Structures are given as structure tokens and as C-alpha cells.
Amino acid sequence: MEWPWKQNPWFETVLEAQRRAKKRLPPSVYAALVAGSERGTTPRDNTGALAELEFAPHVAGHQPERDLSTSVLGIPISLPVLISPTGVQAVHPDGEVAVARAAAARGTIMGLSSFASKPVEEVVAANENTFFQLYWTGSRDDMIRRMDRARAAGAKALIATLDWSFSIGRDWGSPQIPDKMDLQAMIRFAPEGIVRPGWLLEWAKHGIPDLTVPNLQPPDGPAPTFFGAYGEWMQTPPPSWDDVRWLREEWGGRFLLKGITRVDDAKRAVDIGADAISVSNHGGNNLDTTPATIRCLGPIADSVGDQLEVLLDGGVRRGGDVAKALALGARAVMIGRAYLWGLAANGQTGVENVLDLLRMGLDSAVLGLGHSSIDELSPADLWIPQEFSRTLGADAGAGEIAPLGSATEDTTKG
Numbered sequence: 001m002e003w004p005w006k007q008n009p010w011f012e013t014v015l016e017a018q019r020r021a022k023k024r025l026p027p028s029v030y031a032a033l034v035a036g037s038e039r040g041t042t043p044r045d046n047t048g049a050l051a052e053l054e055f056a057p058h059v060a061g062h063q064p065e066r067d068l069s070t071s072v073l074g075i076p077i078s079l080p081v082l083i084s085p086t087g088v089q090a091v092h093p094d095g096e097v098a099v100a101r102a103a104a105a106r107g108t109i110m111g112l113s114s115f116a117s118k119p120v121e122e123v124v125a126a127n128e129n130t131f132f133q134l135y136w137t138g139s140r141d142d143m144i145r146r147m148d149r150a151r152a153a154g155a156k157a158l159i160a161t162l163d164w165s166f167s168i169g170r171d172w173g174s175p176q177i178p179d180k181m182d183l184q185a186m187i188r189f190a191p192e193g194i195v196r197p198g199w200l201l202e203w204a205k206h207g208i209p210d211l212t213v214p215n216l217q218p219p220d221g222p223a224p225t226f227f228g229a230y231g232e233w234m235q236t237p238p239p240s241w242d243d244v245r246w247l248r249e250e251w252g253g254r255f256l257l258k259g260i261t262r263v264d265d266a267k268r269a270v271d272i273g274a275d276a277i278s279v280s281n282h283g284g285n286n287l288d289t290t291p292a293t294i295r296c297l298g299p300i301a302d303s304v305g306d307q308l309e310v311l312l313d314g315g316v317r318r319g320g321d322v323a324k325a326l327a328l329g330a331r332a333v334m335i336g337r338a339y340l341w342g343l344a345a346n347g348q349t350g351v352e353n354v355l356d357l358l359r360m361g362l363d364s365a366v367l368g369l370g371h372s373s374i375d376e377l378s379p380a381d382l383w384i385p386q387e388f389s390r391t392l393g394a395d396a397g398a399g400e401i402a403p404l405g406s407a408t409e410d411t412t413k414g
């Protein structure tokens, strides 16, 4: 018989999953997920701006059946929500494999970070619709090798994340994360583990988290540690648009450029042959006071939405947020923290729980707004405050976009 006072593992909102994650995870691991940089203005605006948009629901004439399905880069998905790549360690022993299984079970796409804790081969085995994410790090040969490996594993698209600018200080303090779990680190982190016995027990069944990044493993050595890989990235000269074009051509397959907030950059993404972009500010972990992505979405979708697929990520915590992003021109959204909270709260089932909540919330919005399909969502479904949108980098018209750096040779080390 179950304990009568045992908590129902199902949670009814993403914020409840976050509360459970906070209770379950060691404080350092939880703080690494909350993230955000400097004042934390951007992550606050990501969620706050979504709440500023208001729905205009109907009272009757609702549709009895509603279609929430769509496709992204040619892959049919049962709801317009994808897993955004997150390079996070030690949340759960099954890590990205559990997330990939949950995404497969709910009929959607898994985005796998190159800084993830599980190898791309295992993740693709768990979800055949996996997109592999790469940063501009290492030499061109390193990048070619990593792309070859992801392609051979069966990754269906490449996500190039290019917005990172190493702005990492946080006014409320960064957690101390060890480079590897050696004896010294275990002694230092023992007090955090002792106060989180559930998390500790789960890991005790699987062994200690090794904090390495297997997808960046060189052919002739062990996988680097997270901070070893981060060091390589910091030393890599940043890419020009010619470099990005090279990356796109070298990959050859479907290519999603993540991190766009400006209209002119969205046009450049079209120019280099990207198939999709994500309007993203890295969940507010990057350059603080970048506006909420939902504010940047409309102008970008209006400008390039007929030339490539426009996705959005940042601040999505409920199905209504998904409906708002679609109404302003996104084809689908990607989620980060929402599924991380679910994973921490209840493993694979917790991620499924999050995807179910987003599906139910989206369905409620489509029902209330009187539609039979997500394709019918439009700005007319919303009340949009004046001066809500941010049109960044829109001075230049199409064809007048300066290339922004014109390196034609390999500027990277190696």
C-alpha cells in the first residue's frame, strides 16, 4: 500500500514543477538551471512580456475539434513545442536520454546540446527526431568532426547557436560548480547532497555524475570536462557571417540558426541559406537587457517569415504562451527551463507532464479563441499593448545588409 500522504507525482503547472525541482536539487544545481545574467532583466522580461499580451476569447461558437499539430523543418510534430538544447549536468542520471524519450512519447523533436551529458548516439536512439546543437568552438576540423559524428548518429538537423557573448556575472551570485567530481569536490559538495536525499539516492543507483561533455570528445583522448570545453570555446575567435555560411554549407542538411533578435540578422540568416531561425536570447543567460524574445518576434516574422521557418524560445511556461507566440508569427516554440524543472521533479514522466500541460493549455487557448487549428491563430486574437514590439536592427532594407565581418579563411585555432 502507498503512503496515504505521498505527494501526487503529477504537477498541474510548470511553476509547481519548478518548486519541486528547487526542493529536490542541490542548491548549486538548481541555481545553474535558474541561470540568467547580470541583473536578470532579460529572463524576467521573457516571462513578463508574455503575460502583458492579453487574449480576446469568444463566448460561443467554439470548435469541437482542434488540430495542434504542425511540422518543423519537414518533421511532423503533434504539438508546436520542441525541446531546446541545454547543456546541463547532474539534474538527473538519465539526463538528455530521459528528455529525448519524453519528447518521442509526446511526438516532438529533441534538441541536444553539444555541452550535454549524454552522447548523441544514445539520444538519437531514444528519439529519432533529434536536432544536434553546435557552438562556434574549436578549429574548423573539430567542427567538421563533430558534425560528421552527429550526422552519422542520425541527427535530423543542425542548430547553430551563435548568440553567446560570455557575459556570465550574476548580481545574486553564481553557484560554484566543480570541474570534475573528484574526492575533494565530493567532500566540498557533501553538505548539499545530504540535504537532498532523494536526488542523492537516485544518483547512488547510477554512480557519480562525471561532468564531462561526450559530444566534444576528440578522436585521440577522453571527453573534455564541461569547463575544459568552455575554455576551448572562449579561446575560439568569434565567427563572421562568412564563417556561418561555411558552417551551413559544411553541414549540408537542415540548418537552424538560434539566437536571432534583430531583423537585419534574420535577413542575413536568409542570405546564408538557413532553413529556420529561433528568435532567442538564450533564455536571458546572455547579454542582459536584451528585450524579451516575444517583443522581437513580430517584426522578424513579418520580415522573413515567408523565407524560412521562424521559431521562438524564451520564457514559455504555459500553453497560452505558445498560443501567443504562434499568433505573432512563430511556427513553433522551443522550451528550456520548463522541461528542466520537469526532469528534476520527476524524470522522463516529469518532462512528459510538462509537454502535456503545454498541450492542454494551448488547446484551451485555441478553444477559447474559437479556432479549429493552430494555423488560424493571428494577432487579432490578442490585445497587444502599445509599444510592445521591439524592432531591432531594421534600418537596412533587404539587399542592403552589410556582411558584418568578411573573414574568408579559417580564423579559428588548430
Ligand SMILES: Cc1cc2nc3c(=O)[nH]c(=O)nc-3n(C[C@H](O)[C@H](O)[C@H](O)COP(=O)(O)O)c2cc1C
Pocket: 032, 033, 034, 035, 046, 084, 085, 086, 087, 088, 113, 114, 115, 116, 133, 161, 258, 280, 281, 282, 283, 284, 285, 313, 314, 315, 316, 334, 335, 336, 337, 338
Ligand atoms: C541551464 C541552461 C543551459 C542552456 N544551455 C544551452 C546550450 O547548451 N545550448 C543552447 O543552444 N542553448 C542553451 N540554453 C538556452 C536554451 O536552449 C533556450 O534558449 C532557453 O532556455 C529558452 O528560455 P527558457 O528557459 O525561458 O525556456 C540553456 C539554457 C539554460 C537555462
